Amino acid sequence: MPLPQKFDENEWFVIIGIIISYTIVFLLPKRFPISISILLMMFGSTVARISDHLLAAPRVDMYNLMDTPKFDLFDLVLYLFYAPFAYLFIYFFDKFRIKGFTILFYIIGCTLVGTMFEWLTKQFHVFIYEGWQLAYSFTVYFIIQSLTLLLFKWCQAPSVDN
8 A cells, every 4th residue: 555645734634633533532431332332433434435435536536535546545544533523423412312303403513513624624635625615515424424323323223132
């Protein structure tokens, strides 16, 4: 796997972001069984990878990750950055026992935070837009966070055997 062409602000942003986000996750009191925590984190990384594959692939080429359109080591490392966000999204949903119509406001609020965070990553050249616009990300994050919440609810549902 190729190394980055140059080691600059975007690689440092990802490294520091990973350290901070995983530190937060590990310092929080445990709310879920380890299997659910791993599932949520893997889901976050996997959905990000699939989305990037669909939207940043050469045929579509809406944006590039990091320094080049080619996949390099830090493109892979970047996917580790998505995992804590999925976990934290569900962690606070569960902690504050969000129910009913408030769920919609929670998803919209988190979608706004995610979109603002993407704006920050763009300033550090983690994302390099080709045909993409930041406004598109709101819809993508809204869908992904809704799916993440559905996965969590499905995991919480009593099994048929019980």
